[in-house]
Amino acid sequence: MADPRKPGQLRPIERLGALIETLRGENGCPWDKKQTPCTMARYLVEEVYELVDAITSGDPRAVCEEAGDVLFQLLFVINLFSESGKFTLADVVEKNVEKMIRRHPHVFGDVAANTPAKVSENWDKIKLQEKGGAEPLSVLSSIPQSLPALLRASMVSERAAKTGFDWDDISGVMAKTMEEWEEFSTEIHSPESESGGDKAAVEFGDILFTMVNVARFARIHAETALIRSIQKFEKRFTYMEEKSIATGRDFASLSKQEMHILWDEAKEKVG
Structure with a gap:
């Protein structure tokens, strides 16, 4: 087994792999040896959010550190599957490269896509073909339920808008926001709300969801x-x-x- 403490002997990604193998090895770390893909999923999610924080902070040093943590967690999960004979890192890379080439025919083929919108349209068509051409029960069905609410709201509104169910322009959705605010304002001062009713919470949620649509029209990522x-x-x-x-x-x-x-x-x- 290669020694991860000697960087000159290995390429960066190989060094990280050697580190994981050492931690999981016979004389490795008891905690690392105990982990499974399910237990590691939580830590991967946590590290991704820390990376997002670093990116939004604009601190390159923090991004570098957190990106390393995400990469470590991801390779750790892949290594667990590799140990059980399911797939290897090479399989992951090969499958992803093939998929990205297939989904970028405007770069690697002769399909025309001169705008981001056209690229997105082609992407969705190719994804559908990959699934055998069977239409999903809903355009919303593949959105993970476990996503943070604001991020999930963005994805739901984007998917719905692609079907044509949308406002004509940002003025319309901003007017809807004001309408939702008025409904919330009315409800929050109602006797039912004062006695612990749930309608005010629902109306407040409507404001947030409508604001997510305002962000989408303004090309702002709400999360x-x-x-x-x-x-x-x-x-x-x-x-x-x-x-x-x-x-x-x-x-x-x-x-x-x-x-x-x-x-x-x-x-x-x-x-």
Whole structure:
């Protein structure tokens, strides 16, 4: 077995493979040897989200580190299947390369596709052919139920729009957003809502889903846009806490006016 501690002997991907084999080997790590594809799925998902955070932060060093973690988790899962004789890394690569070539006939063949929309249209047709030409029960049926709600909402709205079930332009969907807000505003002040009714929650969900469609028309990815906004808020709020501590006061003890002053300062200092 190759030694992963000696980089000069191996190519990068081989070194990572050797590391996994060592961890899974006879004298390896008890935790790593215990893992299965199902147990590793959770860690793969977690690492992917950490990579997304790094990408949206704009920090190349963080992206490099998190991309390495995702690659390690992915190769670990592939290695588990390879150990059981199901498939190898070479099989994974070959199958994917064949599929990508097949789905890019405008690059590797003589099919014309001069716009992203046409590429997407051809992609969907080729996927359907790969499945034997059988139409799915619904264009929404292949969207994973386990996706985060905002990401799943984006995929649902995109798939539905491809059938022609869509607003004519962004003005229409923005008007619908205002309509949904009015319905929510009415419901949240109703006696039923005050007594714990569920209708207000449903109306609020309608606002979020409609806003996802606004993002789609504006060519904004709702999930990553929200992540960036959350990160911005976290930076500003952390700045406020640190400034408060520097003056010897607990942040929660500040008055609303003092908090707003710090917030304006944070907007100026950290963006």
